[in-house]
Amino acid sequence: MKIVYQGIPGSYSESCAKQMFPEAETISCKTFDECFEIASSNNAVRAIIPESNKTTGNIGVEYLIFKYRLNIYEEFFFPINHNLIGIKGSKLKEIKNVYSHAQALSQSSKFIKKNNLLANVRADTAGSAKYIYEENDKSKGAIASKLSAKIYNLEILEENVQDDKDNFTRFLIMGKEITQPEVDNNKYITSFLFKLRDKPAALYSALSGFAINGVNMTKLQSFPEKNSFSSFFFLCDIDGHLDEKKIKNSLEELAFHCEDMHVLGVYKAHNFREKK
Numbered sequence: 001m002k003i004v005y006q007g008i009p010g011s012y013s014e015s016c017a018k019q020m021f022p023e024a025e026t027i028s029c030k031t032f033d034e035c036f037e038i039a040s041s042n043n044a045v046r047a048i049i050p051e052s053n054k055t056t057g058n059i060g061v062e063y064l065i066f067k068y069r070l071n072i073y074e075e076f077f078f079p080i081n082h083n084l085i086g087i088k089g090s091k092l093k094e095i096k097n098v099y100s101h102a103q104a105l106s107q108s109s110k111f112i113k114k115n116n117l118l119a120n121v122r123a124d125t126a127g128s129a130k131y132i133y134e135e136n137d138k139s140k141g142a143i144a145s146k147l148s149a150k151i152y153n154l155e156i157l158e159e160n161v162q163d164d165k166d167n168f169t170r171f172l173i174m175g176k177e178i179t180q181p182e183v184d185n186n187k188y189i190t191s192f193l194f195k196l197r198d199k200p201a202a203l204y205s206a207l208s209g210f211a212i213n214g215v216n217m218t219k220l221q222s223f224p225e226k227n228s229f230s231s232f233f234f235l236c237d238i239d240g241h242l243d244e245k246k247i248k249n250s251l252e253e254l255a256f257h258c259e260d261m262h263v264l265g266v267y268k269a270h271n272f273r274e275k276k
Helices: 012-020 032-041 062-068 102-107 109-114 125-135 146-151 202-212 245-255
Strands: 002-006 025-029 045-053 071-079 083-086 097-100 118-121 140-144 155-158 168-175 188-196 217-224 232-239 258-268
Touching: 002 012, 002 032, 012 025, 012 045, 012 071, 012 146, 012 168, 025 032, 032 045, 032 062, 032 168, 062 217, 062 232, 083 125, 083 146, 097 102, 097 125, 102 109, 102 118, 102 140, 125 140, 125 146, 140 146, 146 155, 188 202, 188 245, 202 217, 202 245, 245 258
Parallel strands: 002 025, 002 045, 071 258, 097 118, 097 140
Antiparallel strands: 045 168, 071 168, 083 140, 083 155, 188 232, 188 258, 217 232
């Protein structure tokens, strides 16, 4: 299997991919758009996409989910454990400037403040690790993954520097081929997109079917259609399998109120959900 991810080698997306599929070939992409484009043109390729983070919320890939409408095969909640890393032989007390993605810096703000570090925003965490390696300066450190330290031959100066020790990112495994697991005793998530007809109280009317059928909605997010501030699509996750009667009835009711509707996938609910 080939898995495309956004970022350079050592990113958290690649770390997650290697944990999920140790034998897979991981392929770096500059942008999320490139990930979706490659996966949409080749059935043999899967994309691993970070969808949301427990601490900082949505990653911002909804417009690409809408644009490409790839099938979702699996979700995975991956622990984001930030580490302060530096060049070989450096010490924490020597670090003056720390580099990382804005979210990683924000998620490690207490550690940064406690150690009087100057935060410097860069495009991504793994890129920051590569920058530290190239600079070869003991006063510079990066907040990044353990995989980054290994790839760029750097030293981990402090582990788990994030403020929230229970920090997770939800990743989605997506691809072109449409497949659906059969109903069994496992818990499932059904994900879909929809755009409502233009009429008063449209959303209220559209969602009533879920309440009537006793369907639990775990995610409902709106985002504007391209070049519009008045037309919106909704991204939704619900508990249950598409072939369950209550799910079918709910979606049939929803479709009556929609201009556009597309099922993105049916997949097992990750066991992380049972812990929360």
